[in-house]
Amino acid sequence: MSIRYPNGKVYQASTTPKKEMTTKKISYSNRGMTLEEDLNETNSYYLERQIAVIHKKPTPVQIVNVDYPSRSAAVIKEAYFKQASTTDYNGIYRGRYIDFEAKETKNTTSFPLQNFHQHQISHMRHVLDQEGICFVILRFSITDEVYYLEASHLLEFWDRLLNGGRKSITKKEIEEYGHKILIGYQPRIPYISILDKLYF
Amino acid sequence: MSIRYPNGKVYQASTTPKKEMTTKKISYSNRGMTLEEDLNETNSYYLERQIAVIHKKPTPVQIVNVDYPSRSAAVIKEAYFKQASTTDYNGIYRGRYIDFEAKETKNTTSFPLQNFHQHQISHMRHVLDQEGICFVILRFSITDEVYYLEASHLLEFWDRLLNGGRKSITKKEIEEYGHKILIGYQPRIPYISILDKLYF
Incomplete structure (x- = not known):
């Protein structure tokens, strides 16, 4: 019987030269995926399964300057990042x-809390009001722990900061007011399960 | 008593040189605003009034290439337009x-119908399913007429096209299945009034 990794691939004894092995170190704590990549995969999973x-x-x-070479696609030659006026993710469930x-x-x-800005x-x-x-x-x-925290709680911690309080939320507070999302294989960050528990 | 324009500014006899006056022709049919600009103003109006x-x-x-000059903002030096995977506007009411x-x-x-693409x-x-x-x-x-048409009807016209039918929706069909939005001053395109009539 062959041993399979969680990604479904069969384990094979490496034939990779030593140099490459040491440079291509795999992190099992977060599999080298950013939170954004994990969420994109999660959202694709939810979308495909309706x-x-x-x-x-x-x-x-x-966008400041766009070049239109003939017979080919437009190339943006000069552009600047703008601050987002909303959160990054939205949709319907x-x-x-x-x-x-x-x-x-x-x-x-x-x-x-500096991870968030006033616009967000x-x-x-506004969203809660609606x-x-x-x-x-x-x-x-570092520990690959993911938490779901209601915006209402985040707003309380933000107000505490504005009132001269601490500039962060302690891990203990997140454990108390938030909900731990158990990282999975598919979907990776099953946040819908928390929504089911809280709203449906 | 001074005469005021609808924008609240007092009328003043123009002192603009003739050349500028002729080049800066105002179109009263659509006031030179794109649909996107009108909708952005409309959405700001709805947001500000909660x-x-x-x-x-x-x-x-x-984004392909970003330059980080020291002590200043990042400059995007090479980027390409991507096809959107969703519609352009969303939110909550x-x-x-x-x-x-x-x-x-x-x-x-x-x-x-070529104004829409398959992804949209x-x-x-998917949105209707949810x-x-x-x-x-x-x-x-040309006539500055704006219509609200339910996606369910658009999908029927799209299916007609896929089944070999016409590549457009006739104006008459839009008048029959859609709802005319009366262009206003504030908000410019009061589509929420149609939602109120249909859903609330």
Whole structure:
């Protein structure tokens, strides 16, 4: 019987030369995937199975100069990153509007609030006012722990900061007010399971 | 008493040199605004008054090369336009998920279906399956007439095209199945009034 990795591939004794093996070190803690990549895969999984329609918004870019070479595609020659006026992810699940932001930190004991900016916080308030489902997905990348935290709680921690309080949410607070998302193989970050528990 | 324009500014006899006056011709039919600009203003109006939270998604761009000059902002030096995988506008109104695409044509008797692409059509089907509110806003730019058409009808016209039928929706069909949006001053394209009539 052959041994299979979690990705379904059969284990094969490596024939890779030593040099390459040492440079191509695999991190089992987060498999080298960014939170964004994991969420894109998760959202594709939900979309393909007609579970939910959630997309990441494109990165906002201010386009200044575009070149149109004849008979070929337009090339953007000068552009600048713009600050987003909303969160990165939104869509629909079982008739409800879903809206969230995802952030990761290399800290291990707290999550810095500087990961969010005022525009996003205001957007979250607007969404809650319209009775949307709004939350953040927070990853502690060193330990690969992922939490779901309701926007209402994030807003409380943000207000605490504005009132001169601490500039981060402690890990303990996230454990208390948030919900741990158990990282899976498919989907990788099954946040819908938390929504099912809280709203449906 | 001074006469005021609808924008609140006081009328003043022009002192502009003649040349500039002739080149800066004002079109009263569409005030020189694109449908996108009108919708952005409309969405800002709805957002500021806490009526609805609807945003246009940023144009999707594939970034290839970014320059980081020291002490200044990153400059994107090479990028390409990507095809959108969803419609351009989405958000929330009174708890419901809202999703739409906006297109204009210079035709006067029909609206060409080539204004839409397969990705957007598929996205609309997914949204309807999740019980979202999905529609298109169609503008005939020559006459500055704007219509709201439910995605369910657009999908029927799309299927007719796929079955060998006509490549456009006739103006008469749009008048029959759609809802005319009366262009206003504030907001410019009050599509929420159609939603109120149909859903709330």
